[in-house]
Amino acid sequence: MKAVIPVAGIGSRLRPHTHTQPKSLVPVAGNTILGHIIDRLVSAGVEEFVFIIGYLGEKIESYVRRQYPQLRSSFVVQEPREGIAHALWLARDQFRHEQDGILILLGDTIVDVDLPAVMRTPGNVLAVKEVKTPSMFGLVETASNGRVTKVVEKPRIPKSNFALVGLYKIDKPDWLASALERIIDQNQRTHGEFQLTDALMLMIQDGADMSTVSVDNWFDCGRKESLLEANARLLNVPEFLGQVPQFPDTIIIPPVSIGKDCQISNSIIGPNVAIGDRTIVKNTILSDSIIGSYSELRSAVMHDCIVGSDALFKGTRHSLNIGDNTEIDYS
Secondary structure, eight states, rough: EEEEEOOOOOOGGGTTTTTOGGGSSEEEEEEEEEHHHHHHHHHOOOEEEEEEEEETEEEEHHHHHHOOOEEEEEEEEOOOOOOHHHHHHHTGTTTTTTOEEEEEETTTEESSSSSSHHSSSSSSSEEEEEOOGGGGGGEEEEOOTEEEEEESSSSSOOOOOEEEEEEESSSSSSHHHHHHHHHHTTTTOBTOOOHHHHHHHHHTTTTOOEEEEOOOOETTTTTTTHHHHHHHHHHHHHHHTTTTOOOOOOOOOSEEEEETTOOOOOOOOOOOOOOOOOOOOOEEEEESSEEEOOEEEESOOOSOOEEETTOOOEEOOOOOOTTTTTOOOOO
């Protein structure tokens, strides 16, 4: 089964990191967002990929060809960027004749789900998760037999709280390609863009069967808060929980991921910390954070931070002689 991954977005909610790096290549838990996605798909047996690239797309193509040379990869450029349906419409000739169906997985979304089971499920499958603020998401409505009756993008008055999480198994890709062509030809936009939900709704109206599968975890990595949450969850596995590297005069509190050739001393690192390669950390307390490669932290107390690559942060150190009845507040 072929995987189609739209990764053309600009990632405005992750600025300043996405000024120089595409969103899908932002680091998380010892890998990139895109790396986690590809690894999951490869583990499920997927070997052929279509990447729809745009903003800083040459970096994504270089990354994929360098890190995953064994994959059969093709790249489609989306310019201008007018929504997910527009991206898939541009790539339709790459997947419309796939007899075994396709998987679509958005390039800023990491999901925990049994992918082989999804791939074996007959018909079209939409991955969903129950949410507290449904008006912020594309939603699925189902009948009593579980069949999908409606998909709608960010409705003002939600009639469901099951959100689409960005994973779709399409049984007949040509049917999807035709629906995409219809909404593009008719200039059918929702919230100013061509939406995949509108194409799926056309398929439903034409008689396509769609079911849902609930995911265990869903990380929309397009925001700082969700990226740090994803980092913590993805580190919480035996590989990182049992990893306690040794550094001079330093306490490591698992789970952590520390890259190659890092210089760390006189510090407390963890929990839930991912550090890239060749980074220097000295006299620092660091928790719940992502630190890029070739960066340097000195004399800092940091938590819930994202620091890019080749960055420098030096905190303040004090030599104090404090007498009785003294109060000092640096807050």
